[in-house]
Amino acid sequence: MRDLTTLYGPESVAIVGASDSPGKVGNVVVRNLMSSGYEGEIYPVNPGGDSIEGLQCYPRVQDIPGGAELAVICIPAPVVPDAMRDCGAAGVGSVVVITAGFKEASPEGEALEKEITRIADENDMNMMGPNCLGAMNTHTPINVTFAADFPHKGDIAFFSQSGALCIAILDWSLDQGVGFSKFISMGNKAQLNEADFIADAAADTESQVILMYLESIEDGDAFMEAAREAVQKKPVIILKSGVSEAGAEAASSHTGALAGGDEGFAAAFRQAGIIRAGRMQEEFGKATAFIGGINIAEGRRVAVVTNAGGLGVMATDALEGAGLELAELSEETQQRLREVLPDMAAVGNPVDIVGHSDEDTYAAALDAVVRDPGVDMILPLLSPTAVLDPNRLAEYMIEQVRAHPDIPMSASFTGGESVRAANETLRSSGIPCFPFPEEAVEGLVAMVEYGEARTRLQKGQLLHYEGDMDRVREIFSSVREQGRRILLGPEAMAVARAYGIDTVPSELAESAGEAGELAEQMGFPVALKVASPDIIHKTDIGGVQLDLEDRSSVQQSFRQIMHNASEREPDARVYGVEVQKMFPPGQELIVGMAQSPPFGPLLMFGLGGIFVDLMEDVSFRLARHLTDMDVAEMIEETKAAQLLRGYRGEAPKDLDAVRETVGRIAQLTRDFPEIAELDINPFFAYENGVAALDVKMTLAEDAGGAEEHEG
């Protein structure tokens, strides 16, 4: 992990390009730093000035006596490399390059960006940016940005790939009373990227929750590692934008076609335990669940308490829509509620204390439900009335959460002026409180997501299988030597078998006699298919024969297929005919893999057959970091799972064998990153065992032999 102490809490800061002209970035940064409450040394650097804003000015960073731990650079792009070299020579620890005009601007800018990154690396300096707003830490405090404001001190570490969004969010946050520990515009992420910022924020003591706005991820592996570590300590909530750009590339496999760019991010976020937000307000809403204290739900059962039936109904809809459950209150709890609530109250869930009840009655109801062992979380709802003091209720709720820290709350006090103070009291004490019930439910969802993510990270067992790597290398070499990237059916089958995946017997025959011989060995009936990487629609050209029951019909069919191929596709490379033992139909599934940058191989599982693309009943996980829980959940997410369990009286299928196959495909694609795409379709599941009936595999265009890679 990088040490970012000199970035977030330096003893001294040099501002390269400091200026006395109001409105210039080099002036705004100096003034922001001075007014932020920063207590270290501030050194303006500018060859042209003696003093700036009353501070002594130095021509170069090297001229500062005692040097500077942090340098902020706001001079034109072409002269940034020189400044970077100066910083390196002066022993600067971290550099913030605010200057724009790099990768985002032009090819020359891109070259310049590479150069300054190299200088930073060579001099062991952290470099943030270029092309960024800068960094703020409210706890140091320090503000080395050209933003117009400084955020409220708070628990949220916020990192944005967009500087303009930072400015907008900052303005908004001051209005909303949202506070931050760190507020960072990451810029071009040439060196320091999201992985570094996550790792650091996970380790600090000021941030309760990490929020990010991302448009891309620089290094998939580093990101996954940092996030998985961080989530053990605090929630990471990410809004990943640019979802819709994805998946435009042409793909030759079903998996490739269905695995749009976002599927990889979705799988990565899930496997890293990241809470994903789809909208900015959802991101901050979910963050609210962790401000003032990290709320973790141990289950999905929610008790709703309300003084207004309508709010309870809305909350129930939202809960069920979000996949949470209304807790079933025990008879004992209901009895207790009957004792403390008025006659007209509802003691089921939602518990409706009715509108004329006061805060003591509300508190008594909360007290009853919190003791119910069937309750994991509480959703208190309030409509303002003349007889209930929301501030006293808030105080009571805070006491209760302290007494029962394992039962988190997310509340909605609907209204404006009459509930404002109570709302703020609750939030500052770690109880999220929102204007509408649906938002409070979003808070609960975040608590559940975080609890489940931690469980997944702690209990999931990484899967490992042994494969015959030499055999696979041998097959790939032979394919490459023949100038191909697409494996023939029998080759792909052999690769699968080398990794312990059950396939139907399938061999390549180069003569009619060999075909007959192979068929005898396998046992009848068999199917024949023309073996050619150039013929896609084999059936259409008479390249397939099914249900062959004896040797002579196999031999005759061989000749017919070869004849058809040479007649109908004279230019195709034909390697012979694939002889395949015919298996009885099982539950038709598909298992596949496509490369999903920056995360590597992405697995797909789902319902197979001709409707794969139509139904899109599929789920995805990264092959790297794959655990037994991931595989189980991946299967469970599809409707295929219902069929495997035995739909409408059918016998259940061999789920263990299906799971193992997914795990073995993961191992194969981790071991051989040169596999670009893979489809097993159909993949049949039987009562006992499974079988791959057709395996399609394509190697990467630019491959350098079978490299080993453990994800």
Add this chain to the structure above:
Amino acid sequence: MRDLTTLYGPESVAIVGASDSPGKVGNVVVRNLMSSGYEGEIYPVNPGGDSIEGLQCYPRVQDIPGGAELAVICIPAPVVPDAMRDCGAAGVGSVVVITAGFKEASPEGEALEKEITRIADENDMNMMGPNCLGAMNTHTPINVTFAADFPHKGDIAFFSQSGALCIAILDWSLDQGVGFSKFISMGNKAQLNEADFIADAAADTESQVILMYLESIEDGDAFMEAAREAVQKKPVIILKSGVSEAGAEAASSHTGALAGGDEGFAAAFRQAGIIRAGRMQEEFGKATAFIGGINIAEGRRVAVVTNAGGLGVMATDALEGAGLELAELSEETQQRLREVLPDMAAVGNPVDIVGHSDEDTYAAALDAVVRDPGVDMILPLLSPTAVLDPNRLAEYMIEQVRAHPDIPMSASFTGGESVRAANETLRSSGIPCFPFPEEAVEGLVAMVEYGEARTRLQKGQLLHYEGDMDRVREIFSSVREQGRRILLGPEAMAVARAYGIDTVPSELAESAGEAGELAEQMGFPVALKVASPDIIHKTDIGGVQLDLEDRSSVQQSFRQIMHNASEREPDARVYGVEVQKMFPPGQELIVGMAQSPPFGPLLMFGLGGIFVDLMEDVSFRLARHLTDMDVAEMIEETKAAQLLRGYRGEAPKDLDAVRETVGRIAQLTRDFPEIAELDINPFFAYENGVAALDVKMTLAEDAGGAEEHEG
């Protein structure tokens, strides 16, 4: 349509139960009315007082000289009937019954509620409530509620089934600056219900948009009629809560099982042109699209203009997620943009004018895109910067919308203090403006939904078919006479044929000879099935024989099936054996109907076969008000539509015949509301024509013969 003038703008108001004791409802109502600015006469009614709040008090309503147009009742429930009779005698036009303790409280209360409703009806009085907060109209102005506040004057007519929610929303709205024309707590809706309020608000000149919070609908037909009328004039946005309660009833058909209670509401809202909101903030967000002017989008193509790339990316995601399209800007537009924007700007869509551009540059970009014929709506996004004045930009946007009223805008100026004034300027001029891009997209969605809803109402042709009603009545009578509700296969087939629905030939045989005879007439092969309402799993007991190719095997199979049935199900009523001509397989579909109170018959269409329940690839529409557009869209919503168009090289199927079948089922179920459930499954579509292979039909429990009913 009811005349609600005496409710919303009475010349005089009597408050029955008026009181001088602060805090009592009868006192709060008097004070609220006095302080609301109401200019008519106010008459407190209370037998015990001389004057209340300085106003002369009358013992009974009849004692008021000149009477009162509106009476507000806040006396205990048991004496409300007397007061209602007094109002009737005094010629009161409208009554607001605030008092609780009616249907919501007890069976006695329910009886009391029926009584006061009867009194209101007999005396031609409008009655709002009972059990409500009361009514407010900011334009009269008048406030006859016991709420603590009075709303800002505005464009939204708001009606809520929950009084507590009204109080909460009112408090919230004052904080948010949201204004209302009418603000109504509907209470128990014993007489005046949502249909009356919608019809009135549609006709008034003060409301631009109608908002409702509903938990139930009293009269489905009246509601549909009022809503369809209203939507021609102004948008109706409804949050229907209690979604999750629905669908708990047991159903014997696939359609019944899949048509949970919410499917009926969803279909009704769509067919009435209502914009549905899932969350309270969404409801007000969508309403914002119509405040200050009704924005209607003519298409789904959006041009995004932004000064911050990140906001543009977020907006693009949100647009595509919502089913809107990024407009393709013409070469001419792009050229114009190149001329007015700085070099680094992006002239594609989103148009990124970049962060250092000022409001004039922004305005020039808007000016270019608004003239592009490929643009239906504009989404301006702003991140606050030092160089752009949001207020001047707002003024420019208002001018532009006035010049191009057919190209609506929904904007997002992200931030707090620095964009607040611009935001308010825009909103008050009919341009919705939101803190985040995703919310602005929600505004655009509302404009598109409203535009499409109006088109659907204006262009959709109601479908009508003629059926042989006598034949159906005859079959139903015969079924009822036999003490059955479930029709035998051949009976259900005959009903379908009477409405022009193509079915496979299917007849009941009572003897082996008759079975052979029928099979000869139909042509071989045929299938035989035991005809019994008591045997559900016919195959399991040997009650089905397929692929019978000649007369003698038909006769033999008849005897075998009858034997099997009497052996295995000795208690079942067996009416013989169904002889059915075997048809080749077509595209397997399902068409069905289930009753969906309060809206009547609800049609279902979807992918048929054994996976109906697993895939749930189905769509729903009400049989009443069904148009050609509804049927076309209903089919298009399913994946089955892709199969019908010819999936993967298959020949397209007879879509017209499929549509006609749906229309004929609608006619049948409108004509015979006593049909409780109906499934045609499988329903085969061929290249030419269609065929119902199996029809299941169940009559309602409590039916009084075949009534005619035109929806």
